[in-house]
Amino acid sequence: MEKIPDKTRMKVIAHLETLRLRKIRDILDEELGNAVKNKSTALELLERLLSIEANSLIDRRIERRIKESKLPERKLLADFDFDFQKSIDKQQIMELSTLNFIDRKQGIILAGNSGTGKSYIAKALILCACQRLYRSRYTTASDMLKELMSGLSDESLEQKLKKYISPEVLLIDEMGFDRLEQESSRNASLFFKVIDGRYCKSSTIIVIYKIIFRSFYNIIVP
Template identity: 35%
Template sequence: MSDVPQVLLVHHLKALKLPTFLREHDKLARQCAAEGVDHPTYLLRLAELELLDRERRMVERRIRQARFPAVKSLDSFDFTALPSLNKMLVLELARGEYVERRENVIALGNSGTGKTHVALGLGLAACQKGVAVGFTTAAALVHELLEARDERRLLRLHRQLAGYRLLIIDELGYVPLSTTGAELLFEVFSRRYERGSVLVTSNLPFDEWTSVFGSERLTGALLDRLTHHVHILEMNGESYRLRVSRRRQGKAEAPTNAS
């Protein structure tokens, strides 16, 4: 009979979904007993452990649901390599207040300057602050929209996209869109106008976006909505990948030059 309370405790903690309580209660009880800690303090410590672990699991779940191609933080971004980028603005955006205000972010610059890294870093920061984030490329999103339209589940997809308080659309401008694809993507932006934040990265300046959407009217309407409440990150500079490649090539050639 002496095992009954322990068995019931394990059962109840599982039913209440308190895995940290279940894992830590015995060890913490012995520790608190050795320290002469009273019961309220013991329960407080146990509750704090559960809350911290629950928040960690929630952040991990939001990161998985965001479908990031890689998890990158702003801590690993080399701001010194890109003088054109406003570091203070990026760090301010990492606080996430723009999401609360339903404002947008657009990162513009040539290929290889770290636009995707910054987008991933801001997306990760948003996840850590409890924001539901979705990540996709413009080409992948258009493909998904076209597929959903053909399968008569476009409204369901729009509801899914609306569930993201921050929607990150990477690589806009790398692939020209069909007329239907451009219209479907425009509808995504239009539905989010003043309802949810969008973070867009593009290798094209605004005056070249018509080449992607194929219509000056559609492009103008899109930019009107997208730039109404916007933070623009200028990210023009030398390609990071090209710079690394040159550095590696230089190291490889160094022994030959030395000889």
């Protein structure tokens, strides 16, 4: 491939700015040099530039999904110590990481004692979902109910409910961490509205403390 004249190069830069192909703009000179050195064809250079731009776009979309999810920390299943938690079925968790349950619009309940890694696994699944560009949302049960209760006061309940019903996958963490979920039938009714609004339409992951798992039905059904 021959060296591109400076005048042509400047026109290309201007077109890249107009099209907002900023990643290609940033690496153009380096890639042009590599193409000349490696005697790449014009089509080979074009494919490489578009591939780099496409990957950059996907990375930005993933970061946006993670930010929108309100995930407080990024957890990786690769870092989870399954040997330490013998009670957890690694094969089952890795199957969940394929995210087929989201496509099937199925829910997941992770129940266990404090410190068993259930929240870690749930957060890792949400991160996986963001990386696959699913619309995801993280919340604790307490924070969700507090926001929904505020919606009753200022008549914005329907708008606030949409924040929890619309995501393709919702993680409700720390169910049973405090007594807010069980303080009144109104709180239970609000929780039920979220579950009912998502049922068979999207996936919900609930992290619940084992001590209240048997009374879970009474929590969501007043």
